[in-house]
Amino acid sequence: MGVKLRTISLVCVLMVFWLLLSGHYTVFLITVGIICCTAVAYFMKSMDVLDEEAQSFHLLGRALIYWPWLLVEICKASIGVAKLILSPSLPISPTMRTVKASQKTALGVTLFANSITLTPGTIAVEREGDGILVHAVTKEGLDELDEGEMDRRATAFEGRA
Amino acid sequence: MELIINVLSWGFILAGSFFYVVGAIGLLRMPDVFTRMHAASTSDTTGAALLLIGMMLQAGVSLVLAKLMMLLFFILFTGPVATHALARAARYAEVEPVLANDGAKPKKVSTTKAKPSKAKAKAKPAKRKAKS
Amino acid sequence: MMFTIAAAAIIVAHICAVIRALKGPTVFDRVLAANTIGTAAIMLLAVMGFLAKRPEFLDIGLTYALLNLIGTLAVLKWFRYGDLAHGEEDERGDT
The missing domain is CATH 1.10.287 (Helix Hairpins)
Incomplete structure (x- = not known):
């Protein structure tokens, strides 16, 4: 264009x-x-x-696959964080680690980082090398992110890599 | 049909209110800035989105529905940007003693897991200074 | 009725955020609380629009949603550089 x-x-x-x-x-x-x-x-x-x-209209088609999945993830994570907050002993284990980001373009990395931040319980703090520094409220949440399903889906969303 | 929509919007609005209040309680209970951000994002993302969806169901097909959808998009797109900027600013402020940023009650958290992150946070700015 | 419940929940969240803003202890806690208050204000405007049957409130909410982001970013930039006119090129080197 x-x-x-x-x-x-x-x-x-x-x-x-x-x-x-x-x-x-x-x-x-x-x-x-x-x-x-x-x-x-x-x-x-x-x-x-x-x-x-x-204007990234070319992403609109794949967004229809990615966004519903992201919504389900957000719901699951919200329930997890709500349980954490409401439990009397506050069983949090804050962790900070670099998670691999395999997207090629700046737009793809932004998508991935924003998805991480949008999900309650994980915050993308900074770009570091070819990864993203993530702060998570529980160690389990970060381990789940480290398995890389969100990374794979964000890369597929980005496309033409 | 109307009954189904009413029941659905009751469900969404009650769930949204629940997450909103829970996030606010988390804002008070959590021990430091970063963990408070997680609590705030529960209320700002999930609570707000559920409340807006509930309101959308009540609005019916009209200009109000379009405006509510726009509001939902704005909140979902700008929320992460603000949170990320806040997290990044808090991390950089750790090295400047004027804005020294320590958890309010660090003893309450299991600090063993937080320690490597602190070491990393200190090592990074040093590298940054050497580069510039 | 359901909007009354939503309004009550939002006001409770408002009060919690104000307490956090007053208690601090760091400036980032206060900025975070201010951001939460902003989002809660948007939601309260939308709900009040339904309660008062005046959808014009939604327009104010939309404007406030945009102002909230700019306000948060401006305050953060101020506390990092002490200067809102700080150029982009000064930051590029380290990212």
Whole structure:
């Protein structure tokens, strides 16, 4: 996708956003919306931030496989953390270790790290070499992450590696 | 049909409220910053998402539904960014004595497992200084 | 009724977060508590929109969701560099 096509698609996406937020569909407001969206797209183009990562539509298809799995993981992890918090003795064992990240692109690593942070009980702290430094509230949670199922699925989500 | 939707949204909202309160209790009980972040992410991610899904079921197909979905996406996308920034900032502050960041009650936690992480945290900034 | 329960739960979470923000002990605890208060405020706005039958509250919630992230990042940047205008190139070297 060239820069021109990306600018046009950005204007369209912003316009849909505007229409959803406004809820008033008069000629004046829609005209103002088109002017604002075009201006924002122009600013983004001249700031040179309109690259491939800004619009990753090619991931949408695989997201439908990845997100439901991630939701199930989040539910399981939440119940685990809730049990930890509610048990009177607070049986936590905070651990910090580097977990391998086999994604190739920056976007893939970001996806993986955000998935780690989104799951309660594990936080991605920093990129370290070809891994991610992870803090976990229990040692078991980190061991489960170390088995690498999330890593594999994030790599598959990233695709074209 | 209406009954099913009502029962479902009751379930989602009760579960969301439960996780929200549990996360808040964790925020008070946990011993240091990083563990508190885990508790906060329980309430911010799971609690908020479940509450929003419950509200979506009540909203029906309308502009409100679209706005709730947008809110859900915002929370799920910005939450990890804020948590990660917080964790990274807390880790870097450990080396600066002005912002020295120690667990409130480190004796209560099993410190044997936390020790290697501390050693690593100290070793890393030294390497960083040598590079720059 | 169900929104009343949700509102009560969120207010309880609010109170816990405020206690954590007051107790500290480090600045990061306070920032974390502020972030939690922000998310709870968004949820409270959404629930109040349903309770008062005024969906306009959702727009305020959406704006607040964006402000919450920027606010957290700005405060963290301030405490790391003591300066909000700190350039990106100064950070690139060590990542």
